[in-house]
Amino acid sequence: MxxxxxxxxxxxxxxxxxxxxxxxxxxxxxxxxxxxxxxxxxxxxxxxxxxxSQTVENPVVLQPVRPGYKTGKKKRDSQSPFDLLEEDTLYWAGEDGTIAELRLEMVGESEAFVDIEYFEDRIESISCPQDGDGKITIDFVDENDLGAASEIWNWVTENPDNSFVIMIGAGDCGWNTERVLYSVQGLDFNSDTKTVLLQADPVSWKQAIHSYDLNIGKAALHENQTSLARRGWFEDLFNGVINANPDLSVPFNIDxxxxxxxxxxxxxxxxxxxxxxxxxxxxxxxxxxxxxxxxxxxxxxxxxxxxxxxxxxxxxxxxxxxxxxxxxxxxxxxxxxxxxxxxxxxxxxxxxxxxxxxxxxxxxxxxxxxxxxxxxxxxxxxxxxxxxxxxxxxxxxxxxxxxxxxxxxxxxxxxxxxxxxxxxxxxxxxxxxxxxxxxxxxxxxxxxxxxxxxxxxxxxxxxxxxxxxxxxxxxxxxxxxxxxxxxxxxxxxxxxxxxxxxxxxxxxxxxxxxxxxxxxxx
Known part of the structure; x- marks a missing residue:
């Protein structure tokens, strides 16, 4: 029935x-x-x-942030912007205020990290190999800066095992929309043209960075929030960031x-x-x-x-x-x-x-x-x-x-x-x-x-x-x-x-x- x-x-x-x-x-x-x-x-x-409804929105691509103040543990005590670093802290932020922090370490005896964002204002131009091996050409504005960089970076020639990773900021090569990394094994200087030539191979972040802390959302700000705020660091970080808010928020508003x-x-x-x-x-x-x-x-x-x-x-x-x-x-x-x-x-x-x-x-x-x-x-x-x-x-x-x-x-x-x-x-x-x-x-x-x-x-x-x-x-x-x-x-x-x-x-x-x-x- x-x-x-x-x-x-x-x-x-x-x-x-x-x-x-x-x-x-x-x-x-x-x-x-x-x-x-x-x-x-x-x-x-x-x-x-x-x-x-079934929608897929494009992700918010976080952009590199270059604050006026950055922390880094140096290889040497010179506190020069050209220093070989044992650690460095990098930030990215989105227009929605989302922040990501990457703190990397290179503490081995034969490795180091160089961050060009520290001295980008002292560079006239940079030429970078886009594919394969090649040389990075850096033209300095001032001959004194060339001398300071050559004195520090010459460390790479002191031992065949020595090498350092250099990070070039987004857009600094002319073609790169993101930060890029190169492994440097040798270099030459030309004081007449205020130029340094780095023998370099492009490397991925996964290949180059063996030790790191990656923090997203509020975790990106917890550790250094108090000390950096006193230095006005957040004003630099959020410059140009709309509605700054460290939260990564997933909306749940559905009708x-x-x-x-x-x-x-x-x-x-x-x-x-x-x-x-x-x-x-x-x-x-x-x-x-x-x-x-x-x-x-x-x-x-x-x-x-x-x-x-x-x-x-x-x-x-x-x-x-x-x-x-x-x-x-x-x-x-x-x-x-x-x-x-x-x-x-x-x-x-x-x-x-x-x-x-x-x-x-x-x-x-x-x-x-x-x-x-x-x-x-x-x-x-x-x-x-x-x-x-x-x-x-x-x-x-x-x-x-x-x-x-x-x-x-x-x-x-x-x-x-x-x-x-x-x-x-x-x-x-x-x-x-x-x-x-x-x-x-x-x-x-x-x-x-x-x-x-x-x-x-x-x-x-x-x-x-x-x-x-x-x-x-x-x-x-x-x-x-x-x-x-x-x-x-x-x-x-x-x-x-x-x-x-x-x-x-x-x-x-x-x-x-x-x-x-x-x-x-x-």
């Missing part, structure tokens, strides 16, 4: 406005139990099923209203629409990588939110013939790639955000209109995701605050139903060609409703009705992260962290359905 059922599931999640009417108040009392029930998952999608949700499974047709669905908020990203002699010693990402809100009122129509097995389906409503950040050849961070709806129904017997919902807020929260040490992967917050909306039932029905609005934020990070992936996924929240129709000729349904529906509503939330390492295009699972997983009983109810005989009210 074929029959049809209509299920209206109204899910109001993450601090949205209630869908009218009074709300029942309750205190949150999470437990560690996971959702029970044998769910039959499916992933089939009809040909007409499509995402509401899904009007989205159609059709899919089929096992002869059951499910269709509906998102009558009022939206999310708002953001996730801030902070990251740090520490590498010594090409070995990763530290790699972590901190994902935080000042708070995330959403509203989801979803109408679902179910038609088919099924009895007692609870099936659950999921459909992606939205997937987008907001603009990430990029430093060519050094760093790439590509975020993705997505929202999907999952719903399940079982044991339909008759027609039903079910309205369940609630409000939920994820407060300011933080999770530190450590790619190398699971013990350092931890979180703070992520405990939602719930407020349910009134339950509405209209039919003779026996049904179990579930609904969830699932939000996901993904990050793929590649630092000097070493890649990691972090995924944060949240069910915000999931609702489980169990209903049963009652019929009593003696008016004992719900103690005083002839026809009624009794049942219960449970609400839960699950927030977790998964960490992976990307090597040669293949992902290897590292570990995952469940930030929050709880099932909370909201309410038991027994409601009258339809007109009641006068004898029941006597």
């Amino acid at each position: 074929a029959y049809a059922a209509t299920t209206l599931i109204s899910l109001l999640a993450l601090s949205g406005q209630a869908a009218g009417g009074l709300t029942r108040q309750y205190s949150s009392h999470p437990n560690n139990g996971k959702r029970s029930g044998d769910l039959i998952s499916f992933s089939q999608r009809t040909s007409g099923d499509s995402l509401l 899904l209203s009007g989205t159609k949700l059709p899919f089929d499974i096992n002869g059951v047709s499910i269709s509906g629409s998102c009558s009022n669905c939206s999310t708002s908020g953001s996730f801030d990203v902070e990251a740090q990588f520490r590498v010594r002699w090409f070995e990763i010693e530290e790699a972590w990402v901190e994902l935080s939110t000042p708070g995330v809100n959403s509203v989801a009122i979803i109408d679902i129509n179910v038609q088919g013939d099924f009895t007692d097995k609870l099936f659950e389906g999921s459909i992606t409503l939205f997937k987008a790639s907001p603009a990430g950040i990029s430093i060519p050849n050094i760093l790439t961070i590509g975020p993705t955000v997505g929202v999907s709806l999952s719903a399940g129904v079982s044991a339909i017997n008759g027609n039903v209109t079910l309205t369940v919902g609630g409000t939920s807020t994820i407060p300011p929260s933080t999770a530190r995701l450590d790619f190398l040490n699971e013990q350092n992967t931890k979180s703070e917050g992520w405990t939602p605050i719930f407020e349910p909306t009134p339950i509405k039932v209209d039919a003779h029905v026996q049904v179990n139903a579930t609904a969830a609005l699932n939000a996901a934020v993904g990050l793929e990070i590649s630092a000097l060609e070493t890649g990691f992936v972090a995924d944060l996924e949240a069910k915000l929240p999931y609702l489980t409703a169990a209903l049963k129709a009652l019929l009593s000729t003696t008016c004992t349904a719900c103690e005083k009705f002839q026809t009624a529906v009794e049942g219960s509503i449970d609400i839960g939330i699950s927030v977790g992260v998964a960490l992976k390492q990307k090597i040669a295009g293949s992902l290897t699972n590292l570990w995952s962290l469940q930030l929050y997983d709880a099932k909370i009983p909201l309410v038991d109810f027994c409601e009258a359905v339809g007109p009641q005989p006068e004898t029941c009210s006597a």
